[in-house]
Amino acid sequence: MTTATTTGAAFRLHGVRLGHPGNTVLRGLDLTVRPGEVLAVVGxxxxxxxxxxxxxxxxxxxxxxxxxxxxxxxxxxxxDRALVFQEDALLPWRTALANVELPLAIRKEPKAERRRTATEWLGRVGLADHAHRLPHQLSGGQRQRVQLARALAARPRAVLMDEPFGALDAQTRAGMQDLLVDVLAGTGATVVFVTHDVDEALFLGDRVVLLAAGALLDVLDVPLRRERTADHSALRRRILSSL
Known part of the structure; x- marks a missing residue:
């Protein structure tokens, strides 16, 4: 499969105040997200x-x-913007293939084209043999693979991920991190990845944003990213001490 490359979205927040009426959680937020980067957010x-x-x-x-x-x-x-949550949010009455097809159907893409695209993406996340299974017939990690395929099949320019691997066991989580790096390759999409896991942030992120109650503390560049053997001990200690 040859993945169609998109131009990643660029985001800019300036002097932003975020929250709900009567409950402001972030104030004076200035942040830039670069096209095509993976920006990890911890706090x-x-x-x-x-x-x-x-x-x-x-x-x-x-x-x-x-x-x-x-x-x-x-x-x-x-x-342009796809969301991936910790809960897979798959429709229980649709097969894995039909779930991946859903955003393409909403865009009214021709049936044959969306079936081809969904089949290719299920293959890319290693679920070609599970296309006709319902969500309850899949493991938690497999359901997250379907959710990831569904998000990327629609060719978004930005993928916004809210602790998507937080409910998975350690081994499955590491596998999903590796899979994410693999399936993002060549897409050009910008990723904002929220996590509680500092090691996950350091493995996936080009940069790491540190948030504390009410404010942005720092934005750190990550050297030697996507390498399990990289020594990030000093950077890890810096992040943990800030949190």
């Missing part, structure tokens, strides 16, 4: 990681400041 529970992701997705308006994609204000959800 303690309640610091605003998921709120940031939902604002970038267009599901939650900012309480102030500017939130832009490619220089234009984000006014709501868009097919």
């Amino acid at each position: 303690p529970s309640g610091c605003g990681k998921s709120t940031l992701l939902r604002t970038l997705a267009g599901l939650l308006p900012s309480r102030g400041g500017a939130v832009e994609q490619d220089g234009r204000p984000i006014g709501g959800p868009h097919a």
Whole structure:
């Protein structure tokens, strides 16, 4: 399969205040997300990681400041941006193949074309032999593979991931991290990846954003990324001490 390369989305937040009426979780947020990068976001529970992701997705308006994609204000959800959650959110009555086809059907792509695309993506995530199984017939890791295939089959310019591997056991989680790196190769998509796991952030991220209650603490470049044997001990200690 040859993956169609897209131009990754660029995001810019300037002086942003995020949260709900009466509950501001982030203030004065200035952040740039570069086209095609994997930006990992870490921080303690309640610091605003998921709120940031939902604002970038267009599901939650900012309480102030500017939130832009490619220089234009984000006014709501868009097919350019795909969301991947910890819960797989697959439709239980649709097969794995039909779940992957769903965003393509919503776009009204021809049936034969969307079937071909969905079949290719299921193959790429290692589930070619499971295409006609229902979600309850799949393991947790397999369901997450279907969700990932569904997100990428629609050729988004940005993939926004909210702790997608958090419920998986350690071995399955490591396998999903490797799979994500593999399937993203050549797509050009920008990824914002929220996680509680510092090691996961250091493995996947080109940069790591540190959030604390109410504020952005730092944005760190990650050397030797995507290498399990890389020595990130100093950077890991720096992140953990900040959190």
